[in-house]
Amino acid sequence: MTELASALTEEQSTLVLLGPFAEKESLPGHGAMGEIPVGVLRSGGEYRLIACESLRAGAPLFWVDGETTDVPSRYSVQVDEGVHLDLPEGVGQEEIMDVYFWRFMNHSCSPNTRIVGRQVLAVTDIGAGEEITFHYATTEFALAEPFDCRCGSQNCAGRIAGFSAASDVERARLRPWLARHLLTSRL
Ligand SMILES: [Zn+2]
Numbered sequence: 001m002t003e004l005a006s007a008l009t010e011e012q013s014t015l016v017l018l019g020p021f022a023e024k025e026s027l028p029g030h031g032a033m034g035e036i037p038v039g040v041l042r043s044g045g046e047y048r049l050i051a052c053e054s055l056r057a058g059a060p061l062f063w064v065d066g067e068t069t070d071v072p073s074r075y076s077v078q079v080d081e082g083v084h085l086d087l088p089e090g091v092g093q094e095e096i097m098d099v100y101f102w103r104f105m106n107h108s109c110s111p112n113t114r115i116v117g118r119q120v121l122a123v124t125d126i127g128a129g130e131e132i133t134f135h136y137a138t139t140e141f142a143l144a145e146p147f148d149c150r151c152g153s154q155n156c157a158g159r160i161a162g163f164s165a166a167s168d169v170e171r172a173r174l175r176p177w178l179a180r181h182l183l184t185s186r187l
Pocket residue numbers: 108109110149150151152153155156157158
């Protein structure tokens with residue numbers, strides 16, 4: 001953890017960091033259990049998922065686990081056509097941190113991960129302490145709660161409402177990161 005400690009600012013290092021997490025055995029086909037190299041940092045009243053160590057592009061980070069539903073919510077992740085993973089109702093804070101920490105993964109228009117099936121993979125090298133982000137329109141056909149993005153990246157699309165609402169130019173830009181159900185979706 002020394003690499004992470006030196007990467008965090010003095011202010012950040014006084015904040016609560018949960019993680020790295022232990023991999024859960026509940027999901028089939030995940031191979032050997034190990035440590036998940038991400039943590040949740042609470043900063044300025046907001047939670048963000050950060051890398052606890054430096055990660056290489058292409059590295060598998062963790063799996064998104066949850067209840068499947070056909071109704072998207074603010075936090076759900078779309079994993080197939082009409083299929084969304086969400087947190088179970090009434091889930092406690094401890095369990096959120098143990099199993100559903102993925103809900104703290106924020107959007108960026110220049111993301112450093114993508115979601116393949118239910119697995120989150122790095123698409124760039126990620127430094128220790130760097131926030132883990134994905135582009136919501138690479139998984140979501142239509143966002144339950146569209147929002148105005150202020151990620152500050154030069155590619156920022158502004159309004160983020162899902163793949164179906166993205167411009168042709170934006171769709172072409174997102175193509176390398178797109179979930180399979182969006183590659184084959186009919187608009
Ligand atoms: Zn943006």
